[in-house]
Amino acid sequence: MQGLIQVAGIIDQDEADMICEEGAEWLGFALRLPAKNEDLSEAEAAAIVKAIQPRHRGVLITYLTEAEEIKEFCAQLGVTAVQLHGDVAPTQLRQLRHIAPELTVLKSLVVKADNIDELVKIVDESAEWVDMYITDTFNPATGAKGATGLVHDWSISAELVRVAPKPLMLAGGLNPDNVAAAIAEVRPAAVDAHTGLEDSHGRKDRQKVRQFVSAARQAFAALTERD
Numbered sequence: 001m002q003g004l005i006q007v008a009g010i011i012d013q014d015e016a017d018m019i020c021e022e023g024a025e026w027l028g029f030a031l032r033l034p035a036k037n038e039d040l041s042e043a044e045a046a047a048i049v050k051a052i053q054p055r056h057r058g059v060l061i062t063y064l065t066e067a068e069e070i071k072e073f074c075a076q077l078g079v080t081a082v083q084l085h086g087d088v089a090p091t092q093l094r095q096l097r098h099i100a101p102e103l104t105v106l107k108s109l110v111v112k113a114d115n116i117d118e119l120v121k122i123v124d125e126s127a128e129w130v131d132m133y134i135t136d137t138f139n140p141a142t143g144a145k146g147a148t149g150l151v152h153d154w155s156i157s158a159e160l161v162r163v164a165p166k167p168l169m170l171a172g173g174l175n176p177d178n179v180a181a182a183i184a185e186v187r188p189a190a191v192d193a194h195t196g197l198e199d200s201h202g203r204k205d206r207q208k209v210r211q212f213v214s215a216a217r218q219a220f221a222a223l224t225e226r227d
């Protein structure tokens, strides 16, 4: 999973095709969210996932917290990876691994100003049943935990990369202009962006996706050269 690029918040087939053409590997579909209008229907997401070619992968981004429901929804959509943004209990993560061992599970770590100890505890309690972590930014003004367009203190994500026994995807306010610096500082296995790749109409902009993928690829390559 080293050097992986995800683009989240897929809206329709054209956008999915464009993102694959520009070289991002994983496409994130945000569904069953508590307080956000969804970008597309579940049936539309399933149809796009079905058309994704094997080099790429559809990922469900959701706030669901119950293992059975997560498994069923992933099967309905046809995805083999899920990004869990809710407060999922370790018992549910264990149960999910038990009932859906084929599913790649990403657990979000929502970074606030002063919660590194809490995040390390979540890692300690969940690592056995998680394949990858994703750090994202909390917005104290709205309470939002994802797609905030805000960066967080990258030194916190860098510390989580050091302590977590599983790979980490960095997200939160990434865009073509800051992704290289973010990769150099945090040394994540993967990066993910949503709002930083949008145009003024809320659709992903091809040039921004292209520049983001290019900058991220170069920064990941530089990490390998330095090692």
Ligand SMILES: O=C(O)c1ccccc1N[C@@H]1O[C@H](COP(=O)(O)O)[C@@H](O)[C@H]1O
Binding pocket: 008, 009, 028, 030, 033, 036, 061, 085, 136, 145, 146, 147, 148, 149, 150, 171, 172, 173, 174, 192, 193, 194, 195, 196
């Ligand atoms: O993508 C969404 O719509 C979404 C909704 C709810 C929770 C998480 C969501 N996406 C994740 O948020 C990160 C960061 O977004 P941004 O780049 O700061 O806009 C995004 O990468 C998704 O993984």
